[in-house]
Amino acid sequence: MKLINYNKNTNLIKLLKRNEEEQDDIRNAVLEIIKGVKKDGNSALLYYTKALDKCELTHLQVTEEEIQEAYDAVPESLLDIMREAAINIRSFHEKQLEKTWTYAPLPGVILGQHITPIERVGLYVPGGKANYPSTVLMDAIPALVAGVQSLVMVTPPGRDGKINPTILAAAKIAGVHEIYKLGGAQAIAALAYGSETIKPVNKIVGPGNIYVATAKKEVFGKVDIDMIAGPSEVLIIADENANPVYAAADLLSQAEHDELAMPILVTTSQVLGEQVIEEVYRQIEEDLNRKLIAKKSVDDFGFVFIVKNLDEAFSLSNEIAPEHLELLIENPMNSLEKVKNAGAIFMGPYTPEPLGDYFAGPNHTLPTSGTAKFSSPLGVYDYMKKSSILSYSQDALENVYEKIATFARSEGLDAHAKAVERRFEK
Amino acid sequence: MKLINYNKNTNLIKLLKRNEEEQDDIRNAVLEIIKGVKKDGNSALLYYTKALDKCELTHLQVTEEEIQEAYDAVPESLLDIMREAAINIRSFHEKQLEKTWTYAPLPGVILGQHITPIERVGLYVPGGKANYPSTVLMDAIPALVAGVQSLVMVTPPGRDGKINPTILAAAKIAGVHEIYKLGGAQAIAALAYGSETIKPVNKIVGPGNIYVATAKKEVFGKVDIDMIAGPSEVLIIADENANPVYAAADLLSQAEHDELAMPILVTTSQVLGEQVIEEVYRQIEEDLNRKLIAKKSVDDFGFVFIVKNLDEAFSLSNEIAPEHLELLIENPMNSLEKVKNAGAIFMGPYTPEPLGDYFAGPNHTLPTSGTAKFSSPLGVYDYMKKSSILSYSQDALENVYEKIATFARSEGLDAHAKAVERRFEK
Missing domain, CATH: 3.40.50.1980 (Nitrogenase molybdenum iron protein domain)
Incomplete structure (x- = not known):
């Protein structure tokens, strides 16, 4: 020190x-995996899970029975603590919920913001030595508070095809909707592009190793992602x-x-x-x-x-x-x-x-490595999006349409000008 | 149709x-430019501006005189319309401002969210045929409503070294703090990594061509970016x-x-x-x-x-x-x-x-190409970030510290457990 x-x-x-420099060989490996999953779906997912996680799976989705079995294997005292933590996490994040609003700045004019949950979200949970049920609670609960309809968790299986029981118990406590045995870049590819059994999601959150981070960066744009954690x-x-x-x-x-x-x-x-x-x-x-x-x-x-x-x-x-x-x-x-x-x-x-x-x-998924200069703790706002609302009456538009037409023409966009002018042609 | x-x-x-597929040759060209700017700063910026924009610059920053000259060249009637639009844009975006909040869920416990502006933001404005002063207003005003201290605009110069006057007039009306004659991937690199004359920013927003979009994706992580527009x-x-x-x-x-x-x-x-x-x-x-x-x-x-x-x-x-x-x-x-x-x-x-x-x-910078499934109009929230606030009294922590220690040990993190336990050692 x-x-x-x-x-x-x-x-x-x-x-x-x-910070380490990005490595081109990792990116190339990740691109190869993404291409494979896009092309071959489930069979690529099973192939990569065998090759990389050394695990031969027969089915990708974790069954209700597996979840219940895991839940029963966790000591009741730890379940109690996780349930109490979940209540605290839910209660804090409910304060972040925003509601749709409108207002009338002028007669005949209504403006506002319509706020809706993202429909389907993927949650990456690391496996292996990093066994963090607290992260499952922290990442999943704000999504459910936001109203996400399908919250899909992916986490790599061990060689025995099993997932750590406290991870599954935390997912059950939080209320995750679907869980798949998938890790690495192949899991991110499956979330972004889907397969025969996995419907693609709109956003992917959660920490992971360099392969996961690189894959998230690659699929960004097709889906949204949270900040890459350093x-x-x-x-x-x-x-x-x-x-x-x-x-x-x-x-x-x-x-x-x-x-x-x-x-x-x-x-x-x-x-x-x-x-x-x-x-x-x-x-x-x-x-x-x-x-x-x-x-x-x-x-x-x-x-x-x-x-x-x-x-x-x-x-x-x-x-x-x-x-x-x-x-x-x-x-x-x-x-x-x-x-x-x-x-x-x-x-x-x-x-x-x-x-x-x-x-x-409050959330423990926080901006790392100086990114707090421009980003925020994971929150309900990460699982919602906004749509602007505009409504003008005939009179309200008539008062301003000529200004709009002039502004549009100054940018060379006269179909924009005509769209307002045609409303008031004699 | x-x-x-x-x-x-x-x-x-x-x-x-x-959607077009990403092109590796474009990415390679962009990586080369970013590397050049990181290594050689201003001289790389001048070199690329000469090579790509066919413009030999002597200085990068637009002067107060150039801004005033441009402003005087724009018809007063158009300036009036832009000013009125700016007032409407400011008024709507002020409704999006969020304030710091705290609450006390239990005696001795305060939780909340501290909300602050991003300090320094870069705004990319395309040049050439695409001459959109409305976009300058739409991208800049929410940043200033948020309280951004340094709003930095970059836009490529014409071959004569000049910038479209309505673009500069819009920047002046909005209140942009600094303007540089820079376009393409070199502009994005300068914003992300800085040069002798340009301080690096924390976030980059604004539309651009495929080189700009690719460069934004490459610097994502070092800085934040808005959604890549399709x-x-x-x-x-x-x-x-x-x-x-x-x-x-x-x-x-x-x-x-x-x-x-x-x-x-x-x-x-x-x-x-x-x-x-x-x-x-x-x-x-x-x-x-x-x-x-x-x-x-x-x-x-x-x-x-x-x-x-x-x-x-x-x-x-x-x-x-x-x-x-x-x-x-x-x-x-x-x-x-x-x-x-x-x-x-x-x-x-x-x-x-x-x-x-x-x-x-309301903002005209909106999620395109289906990204409205997971993203929002550009807004004040894009220029602010949040920090969680936690405060526990001795009694409040004493009530729960054993649960925290148990949860931490279940994840194998006993230094976490000890950090709470040491507070209550006899």
Whole structure:
């Protein structure tokens, strides 16, 4: 973990660089798979699942019996926790629901916005070692709150053809409509283009490996996709009164995700900065499941920035645009207006990141790697779309049609001009 | 224009197909340009502008004097119309502004959503024959309503190094902050990666040719982009009382845009369908600036679908998801709930598409080619982003921390579990 005295000349871009370049061989492999699925449908899907997931399937869709069996295999205590988390997630996301609105700016004129759910959405859920039922809840529940009619989950099977039972249990709790045993680029291709058994969707969301991300980028346009997730980060702004044990623990909860995860402390106190570094390495040496991953993340991408004051701390944080921003400072809510770019903001010593990852209700699918500069947490709005509403009476149009015709002709579009003029020809 | 008796077996996908396949040679040329701009900055920009736009520039940024000169060259009557349109556009888009909100679901718990503008946005405006000041207003004003601090316009210069004066006048009326003489993939690369004189942006919006669209797709992830625009369409749902002259004129106002534009009538009346076809060809033979384009669009992609009833008309329209939907039927507002997928909905005989293209206020940058199934008109929401807000008191966290720890451990993430547990260690 590097301690840096931050100033205006600090080269953040160089310091925080961890993005890998796109690889042409991966793109070519993905294009090949997409072409195969478009051409051969189910037989291509079974072929790639055998070749890549080492699993011979007889059917792609997970049956009701398989789902029930998985549900019964999960401890009741964990089911209870997932159900309570689901209630919190649903309750928060219901606040995001927008309704159709209209208004009358002038007599005879009605304008507005018609808001409707996307009809059919695909949800990618990674398999293998990454077994995150919390992500199933976070990605699925806002879609169902939005009113998505067909929510289709895909997740790669193990070699035994099975899917992790907590993943299936979470899908059942959330209310997912269809589940298919498919992973990788072939799953994305199936969602975008369909097959004999899978109807194509309108949008694909959810995290995945580089093959999944590349495939999502390729099918973008045919369907919508959510932001491509990169490595994630937590940035903690701490003043001299912050508890170094809490700060270190929260940095490590990010670091254990991924060797490329970035745990950052920004503090006005050099003393605290040094205490946190010491505490991070002390906690790593305790018994951590994912000690090696956490250590590599901390060593390679862990930073403590010492700043002059909190204004500079927020300015640095806005430049980094962290996925998770924790404020371990006095009266954090008073500093809300200083936050320009962040995925989620965790206020005060009793709002650690895992509270948001699992339980509080706001989404844990957040913009990573600085994309909080232009994107938002996954939400109900990602599963809805808008249509403008326009209605003019004869009088209202008559008042303005000549201006419209003049504007249209200035662009050389006289069929546009004539379309309004013909309404008022004698 | 083809008349089709629609039924369940009508193969819409085959019938309405007009998308071209992506071309690898274009992608390679675009990648080369992006690489050049990343490496050589301004000198690459000047080089490509000379090579591709046949224009030798000495400076990239449009000066205040050039803007004023252009403004003075536009007729006052047209400036007045653009100013009035700008007021309407601003007024409609102000209704879309969302505010930060918080609420307290439980004692000691505050959740919410912090809403902020994207800081710096690039706006691509095509040059050459396509001279659309209305698009400058439509793309720029929502950004300024959102509170974007730096709105940067790029548009290719003519061979004389100049930009169309109405484009510059529209930019001045809208309030664009910076303008650069740049087009094609090099403009997109400059916006995404910056150069010595251009600071990189966080998001790029606006239409462009295949090179621009391909470049936008390539830089997606580094920056956000709006939906890639494809060929556009109007779909008119008409009953037997609709005026065939109006319907034909509105179909042609779409057809004159592009040989790939798709003018579609869906009607319950075979008589009306035949009248409209006759009227379309009669109006084409009148004096139209863009007669050849309109005729090719109508011949190749013009369709009249005869349906059994209005329910079938809406179901067909929802399947096509038109950019523009006109309802030439009785009490169109009563049918709003039947519209699932459409960019903008034009209600009744005095709400023709050009009213929305130029003047009424709702955006004319709309999802094309069926993408209304998953995307929305350009709006203030495209220029803003959200951050979740979470705040728990000690008591509130104490009530739930064990559940969070259990959930985290079920996913194998015990540093997550420890981050909450350490808060309550004795």
